[in-house]
Amino acid sequence: MIEPLLFVLLLALAVAILKLKDLFAIAMLSGAFSLVSAGLFTLMDAVDVAFTEAAVGAGFTTVLFLGTLAVTANTERQQPFRLGPLLVVLVVGAVLIWAGLDAPLYGDPTAPVHTHLGAEFIGRAPSEIDMPNIVTAVLASYRGYDTMGETAVIFTAGVGVMLLLGGRKGRDLDEEDQD
Amino acid sequence: MSEVLGHWNQVAVIVLMMIGLYTVISSDNLVKKVIGLNLFQVAVIMFYVSMGKVAGGTAPIFPVDEAGNYVTDIAFSNPLPHVLMLTAIVVGVATTALGLSLVIRIQEAYGTVEEDEILDMDHREAHV
Structure with a gap:
């Protein structure tokens, strides 16, 4: 353990x-x-x-x-202690722990998460995808569209970073010229 | 009490999540807020992965026997949470990069990354 x-x-x-x-x-x-x-x-x-x-x-x-x-x-910077955030965190944490007590125990093989889709993927992956790693088979084949969407998200984030930070050097030089 | 012990993974994950949430809402420094968001994210990923664990199971990769066939009659942990969390980690890094570049732009525009100072400046500007 x-x-x-x-x-x-x-x-x-x-x-x-x-x-x-x-x-x-x-x-x-x-x-x-x-x-x-x-x-x-x-x-x-x-x-x-x-x-x-x-x-x-x-x-x-x-x-x-x-x-x-x-x-x-x-x-x-050092900042004064505030009670609000601590109260929020304690209440949210207590509610989450209380709600979680009904969930299946750790490692329980009969938990609902294991008896439906998970078992289905493990059973079908060898014959349908012929890939030893089930995670790869699900990621690239069964959930291929999801992975494509993920690529779109990363592309968007990359464009966002470039728009925010790109061309900073040029702007700094312009300001120096004006000085 | 045994209820809580059997759910130790959830209790630990929720405590971790709350430390991350507290970092986000109590700190005024924007960089530290992003780090708190990362703690929160790892806690959520840990929660999903711990749900996928099967006692006595092994990583969801088929071993190959001498004849070259996949061995499928052993217990595997659930691969589905792993797949979903792989996506979440990569998207998380993309959003972290975007958040940090926003922080850098704020630093350039305001000269500080402390949230209360930034709000003060905005407030003064609005009342001039």
């Missing part, structure tokens, strides 16, 4: 991210957070999710944060 131990480590990292004011340290800790969560995904048999999280969460996202911190301030 190594999963609960890793979860404790994950929670400790999250509290450290919440408490720290040094944004550079926070960016580094969020990379460590992604790596530990990738370990947890592996233990929960989600190997594809694990290596995506390790590559994208621990690698690429950390680079994005560091790139942003190079432009913005490095430390967060």
Whole structure:
């Protein structure tokens, strides 16, 4: 039972991210957070999710944060304690935990999530797709349109980033010329 | 009490989610807000993946026997949550990149990424 131990480590990292004011340290800790969560995904048999999280969460996202911190301030300003957010979080968390107590137990093979579509995909993938990795078979074939939509989302986000940040160099030069 | 222990995955995920939510709504720094959003996202992904786990199951990849056929008569964890969460991770990175570039533009326009200072500036501008 190594999963609960890793979860404790994950929670400790999250509290450290919440408490720290040094944004550079926070960016580094969020990379460590992604790596530990990738370990947890592996233990929960989600190997594809694990290596995506390790590559994208621990690698690429950390680079994005560091790139942003190079432009913005490095430390967060100290701010007074406010009761409102804490109350909201405690109430929402309590309601969610209460609602979750009716759900199937962890690892229960008779849970509804396993008895309908999941079993269907596992049963049909070998003969229909002939691909050893069921996750790949579902991602690229059964849910191919979904993956195509995902590509459209990434393209849109990329265009958005380019519109927001592209041409900044040119504008800076124009302003210098006017000075 | 045993109810809570059997649902340890949900309880841990919800605590994680609430830490992320608290980071988002309590911090004034926009970069830290985006990091809080990422914590929240990982918590949701963890919730889905933990639902897909089958006790005694293995990763949903068919082993191949000597004859080259897939071994299908063993317990696999549910591949469907994994597929959905793969999409969610990649889309999450795209939205994080977009959010951070907005933060950079705000830094250029206002000279700060602290939300209350930005609101003050907007407020003063509206009353001049």
